[in-house]
Amino acid sequence: MLTEKNSKRERALIVGVKLITDTVDIDNSMDELEKLVNAAGGVVVSRIVQKRDAIDTAYFIGKGKAQEIKNYCEELDIELVVFNDELSGAQIRNLEKIIDRKIVDRTNLILDIFANRAKSKEGKLQVKLAQLKYRLPRLVGFRDYLSREGGGIGTRGPGEQKLETDRRHILREINNIEKALKDAEKARSIKRKRREKSNLPIVALVGYTNAGKSTLMNRLIETDDKTNRNKKVFVYDMLFATLDTSLRRGRLPNGQPFLITDTVGFVSKLPTHLIEAFKGTLEEVKYADLLLHVVDASNSDLDIQIKTTYNILKELEVLDKPIITVFNKMDKTNIEDLIYDTRYVDKEIFISSREHTNLDELLNMIEKSLPQKYKKVDLMIPYNRQSLVNYFLDNYEVDHIEYLIEGTRINLSINQIDFERYSKYISC
Ligand SMILES: Nc1nc2c(ncn2[C@@H]2O[C@H](COP(=O)(O)OP(=O)(O)OP(=O)(O)O)[C@@H](O)[C@H]2O)c(=O)[nH]1
Numbered sequence: 289m290l291t292e293k294n295s296k297r298e299r300a301l302i303v304g305v306k307l308i309t310d311t312v313d314i315d316n317s318m319d320e321l322e323k324l325v326n327a328a329g330g331v332v333v334s335r336i337v338q339k340r341d342a343i344d345t346a347y348f349i350g351k352g353k354a355q356e357i358k359n360y361c362e363e364l365d366i367e368l369v370v371f372n373d374e375l376s377g378a379q380i381r382n383l384e385k386i387i388d389r390k391i392v393d394r395t396n397l398i399l400d401i402f403a404n405r406a407k408s409k410e411g412k413l414q415v416k417l418a419q420l421k422y423r424l425p426r427l428v429g430f431r432d433y434l435s436r437e438g439g440g441i442g443t444r445g446p447g448e449q450k451l452e453t454d455r456r457h458i459l460r461e462i463n464n465i466e467k468a469l470k471d472a473e474k475a476r477s478i479k480r481k482r483r484e485k486s487n488l489p490i491v492a493l494v495g496y497t498n499a500g501k502s503t504l505m506n507r508l509i510e511t512d513d514k515t516n517r518n519k520k521v522f523v524y525d526m527l528f529a530t531l532d533t534s535l536r537r538g539r540l541p542n543g544q545p546f547l548i549t550d551t552v553g554f555v556s557k558l559p560t561h562l563i564e565a566f567k568g569t570l571e572e573v574k575y576a577d578l579l580l581h582v583v584d585a586s587n588s589d590l591d592i593q594i595k596t597t598y599n600i601l602k603e604l605e606v607l608d609k610p611i612i613t614v615f616n617k618m619d620k621t622n623i624e625d626l627i628y629d630t631r632y633v634d635k636e637i638f639i640s641s642r643e644h645t646n647l648d649e650l651l652n653m654i655e656k657s658l659p660q661k662y663k664k665v666d667l668m669i670p671y672n673r674q675s676l677v678n679y680f681l682d683n684y685e686v687d688h689i690e691y692l693i694e695g696t697r698i699n700l701s702i703n704q705i706d707f708e709r710y711s712k713y714i715s716c
């Protein structure tokens with residue numbers, strides 16, 4: 289059943305619990321957990337779903353089931369058991385005692401993927417902070433397998449030995465990282481101020497992981513002819529391909545340039561510490577004029593994607609911004625088959641970034657939804673008003689500049705205030 293390549297990967301069993309009161313589609317949630325295991329470099333050999341009235345405080349799934357899992361692990365040569373929910377330190381310890389395998393919960397798995405993927409210094413610090421906060425109340429539970437040989441999934445990130453030192457040391461480290469992140473935030477706000485001077489409207493791409501945000505970003509930047517400064521972003525069929533925010537330029541049908549920012553994808557039950565830690569990076573969303581909420585229309589559970597994103601946007605306090613819900617991957621599904629809770633969708637559009645379907649319509653919608661703060665103008669500035677040219681060069685992205693006999697001709701998009709102030713220089 290396993291391929292050559294898979295045989296070197298850690299073999300995992302995934303375990304989910306469906307409570308009687310749960311409304312989530314457990315199969316879909318387990319499919320996602322399997323993808324998360326793959327993204328962490330493991331291979332899922334088997335899965336178990338248990339229906340319960342309530343969670344078992346000591347063992348999460350109950351002692352009998354844990355014993356069953358132990359036998360399963362021996363039979364199928366499984367090294368790792370991954371739970372679809374967050375476990376307490378005591379539950380991890382108890383389960384490890386019975387199952388005698390590494391126990392990783394969903395939170396730790398996601399943190400592990402992030403730890404492996406983070407590239408920027410800030411990204412690494414953010415993940416490390418979330419990991420330390422997750423591990424702090426679970427130190428005792430973790431001691432056992434962190435000291436085991438091998439490491440692997442669930443053990444990467446902050447140095448294992450460090451976790452073996454005392455709580456106070458970890459608290460001090462958390463403190464230091466928080467300070468370093470504050471500094472990084474300051475640096476980012478300086479950069480942002482510089483960008484704000486360019487006065488370009490900002491469109492932020494948000495949504496569930498693997499929905500196609502980066503693919504759409506690459507399509508949108510193709511609208512700008514100055515492509516040499518517009519590097520494409522990374523697209524991959526894997527959860528959490530994008531971890532760092534990036535900013536590129538696009539152009540609306542009316543010629544107005546705009547900035548697009550891609551962000552880290554969301555997933556259901558995203559660890560709170562991680563959201564907390566990533567709030568700095570996600571803050572870019574706060575400065576956007578418009579949000580494009582990208583949804584993978586081909587996924588069977590649209591509501592999970594939509595509500596997860598909605599809740600995170602709510603936490604970031606950005607729900608008052610205009611939002612267009614972009615149903616992507618329409619090449620894989622039909623509009624009639626889409627079932628979702630319309631309460632979370634205001635304006636919507638159905639596209640395929642891969643097949644370039646309906647992108648023009650999307651650009652028109654973006655144009656209409658962006659606050660009309662900017663107007664494209666062609667100005668002729670006499671030579672005795674050269675300081676004005678300098679003002680435009682310093683404060684705006686100038687599309688074109690030409691020095692003619694009668695003065696400086698300059699093409700650019702300006703805000704409403706400047707439009708009124710300098711309307712007498714408009715040449716056409
Ligand atoms: N069929 C189809 N596949 C698409 C479409 N758009 C994106 N994809 C594929 O979906 C996968 C994920 O695309 P990304 O653009 O990396 O998704 P993302 O939302 O940026 O994902 P993260 O960065 O992981 O959050 C890739 O394999 C894309 O090729 C589409 O319109 N149709």
Ligand SMILES: [Mg+2]
Pocket residue numbers: 501502503522523529530550
């Ligand atoms: Mg991406």
